[in-house]
Amino acid sequence: MKGFWDYTKRNPSFGIGLFILLGLILFSTVGRLFINQNDAYTQTVDFNQPPNSKHPFGTDNQGRDLLAMMVLGTGMTLEIGAIAGGVGLGAGIVLGFVAGYYGGLFDTILTSIIDVYMTIPSFLILILVATTFRSVTLGVTEMGLIVALVSWAGSARAIRAQVLTMRERPFVMMAKLSGMGSLEIVMKELVPNLLPFLVMSLSNSVYGGISSSLGLEAIGIGNRRNPTMGMTLFYVNYYSAFLLGLWWWILEPVVVIVLTLTSLVLISIGLDEIANPRRRRKV
């Protein structure tokens, strides 16, 4: 544990990014203790209120308490990102490792699919898929899974590339000479070495997932009742919050989005340092 703390000190990018992300998670979890969840949905007469003692984050034009909305919504956006990132990366890992290590026909087919798939604008795919569902059935999990549909390809390709380079390394040859089977080699030799890269990929995947979900929600695709960041922005736009000067309603989701995405980028940059080892080995 001490090693981890030392590492965050030496790698400020990673440390700060992690710190911000943890802060946001705390906000969305512990924050629930301080709010009444219903306030995020109940429409009251206190609409368009700037931050005051009763509503520290103000209210929107339906009279919903923005603090409650932010607490819940941040959690939802993060959850969508986590599902999208996790599932997307998970699929990418399995496919990338199998294609990279075993090669052969599977690899050729997979690479061709990925190459074609990635030329299609992902947003189009998302819109097509998402609009086939009725918006009320699009919960957080469903949104996450839909977004994962486009993120798996990039991960698979990146991981496959990493596996290809590792496959030829002497320690893999040594493992074969030591009687290790292919699956064992992948699990015990390759995965641990790729751990930093995989965590970085997760960070990127989550980033992509959140961005995509924001894109969909901001144009109104998704469950309109969920106070996610994207949905909030949708309403901000729909109800002309700019013209009405409702700055708090605009600022809050934007700040959360900026913090979330920045923290992910910082983590990614921080991990890049160990994912790309350019250590000179002295013999």
Add this chain to the structure above:
Amino acid sequence: MSTPLIEIKDLRTYFYVRAGTVKAIDGVNLILERGVKLGLVGESGSGKTTMALAIMRMIKPPGTVEGQVLLDGVDLVKLSGEEMRKTRLGQIAMIPQGAMNSLNPVARIRASMVEGMTDHGIRLSKEEMNKRIENLLEIVELPAKVARMYPHELSGGMKQRVTVAIAISLRPKVLIADEPTSALDVVIQRQVMETITRLVKELELSMILIGHDMGLMAQSVDKLAVMYAGKLAETGDVRDMFADPMHPYTQALISSLPVLGRRGVFHGLPGIPPSVINPPVGCLFASRCPKVIAGVCVEQNPVLREVKPGRWVSCHLYKE
């Protein structure tokens, strides 16, 4: 008796890092006479490449260079940045390790060669420059058409010759070559080394050849200097050094080498090379030395002394 071309006096290069002080070079005294080829040999951690960088004043912080490096009486350590820049290539040129892979891959050879010269203020007409380039290529035994080619079109040996041509383009007084042939096959290695030694003789340069291959040293240099853990263990005429090594490290090194006529006899050196971070007092070779003397070897640093004419050894075994 002409003055030596290079006189290195008490050269120290220390790196101040979090873990302590890395004494990469710890008080080296060395002389390079005119027209002499000096071989600087050592293993990993000996400081030999750091020596080249220190002489060329290319040590970056947290490293510092102290002591004197006199080139024809001028102390390079005390020169300003601009003055040192002019000295590099103009007076003292270096072919660093892996030089052949550092040629600009998108520039033709001619462009790479011209760059060094124009940076030093050489202004020549196109014909004059072409002539000079042709001349340089001829010295390193490359055909003139190489000037129009790109690095990837050349073989390893040819690329290395180009780096040599660049190094001598301003007719320096000293050429420092750091492992110039390490990546080359043995046949090409001989050819490139012979080209280098021949042109050093023709152009009346002095040379410092840095490496770990004692075989190459035996074939190519006049004088040999053996480094160990940042210090100079022994130095002298190369034939004399091989015939009669005096420092126990040199003795162990030479007896471990394979020679024609002596097969199957293996004399290894036990132990591991020392760390030069916060080194203790005393001889750093003591823990591996087969001739270690109890007490003095661990308590006192040995001093480099001229034990017989032209032979300097840093060892408690030898009292002047």
Add this chain to the structure above:
Amino acid sequence: MAPLMELRNVTKTFGGGENRTIALDDMTFGVEPDFPHIITIAGESGSGKTTMMMLLLGFYEPTLGTVLYNNVNIWKMSRSETVDFRRNVQAVFQDPFAVYNPFYKVDNLLSIPIKNFKLANSKKEARQLMENALTRVGLRPEETLGRFPHQLSGGQRQRIAVARALVLNPKLLIADEPVSMVDASLRATILKQIRELNQDLHIPILYITHDLTTAYHVSDYILVLYRGSVMEAGDVEQVIRDPKHPYTKLLVNSIPWPDPNQLWGEAVEASTKKVTAEHAGCKFASRCPHVFEKCLQSQPPLFISSEALLKSTVGHASACYLYEGSDVLTKDQNLIQLFHK
């Protein structure tokens, strides 16, 4: 005696069309179990020596020909046969750092094969095996076990790799440039241990290198490869003192002996005849100072030097038409027969 491991008319090519390179060209070579000697496979880059190792270890599949272990094609082996093959054919590689997975302690290099090949019955026994092997190669178990690769020096790491070979006690060891990335003062120690593996445990060893000085120092016999074919083969003392093939002469002449009294002699004259056209003849023709018509027509087979046979020493063969008229070692015959008295 049936060979332990055999390459039978093996050819390996890479790439296709214009970029096709023949890394190994119709090579027949076998290691016999009752012939425990150190044989050097020598060559420069592009000679095919590394390809030969990769084929023998089953990491490359031959384009033509078969690779056999105990007379079974290694690419058509059953599961149990493969385990036996893997257990008995081992290697020491060039880079003392790259063979370790930086994630694990160095113990892994030894403990995993012990576990997989069931070389010990208990953890205690395994530990004992490891400690014995480490001591045998001059390392102290308490200073090496439990450490990570980056905490040890290159020499130590390479010695652990040799200790691994000791523990496994294979039937064949292939050492690929085991000392080229190790400091000069440590090379002799590691070469000595390789020699001991051979002498004490009677393990035949293939020593792959481009450094003829270490080859001379440690091995008994030598095969000189050039662009995928064998140019010369014989007793290492003989081949280096009295090379027959023009290519070997060129190589031997370029050896930088660490002896100022053994300087590079006369430079071997480069060929004055320009042989630039494609031809089906000897691979060395374009660089050979003695090239003549026949050299361009077909590849010379290995001619066995009659004078060596007369002296009743081991066979010495070279693939050069200069020696035409002597007995021939055909492409189907095992090169190793050359080394039998």
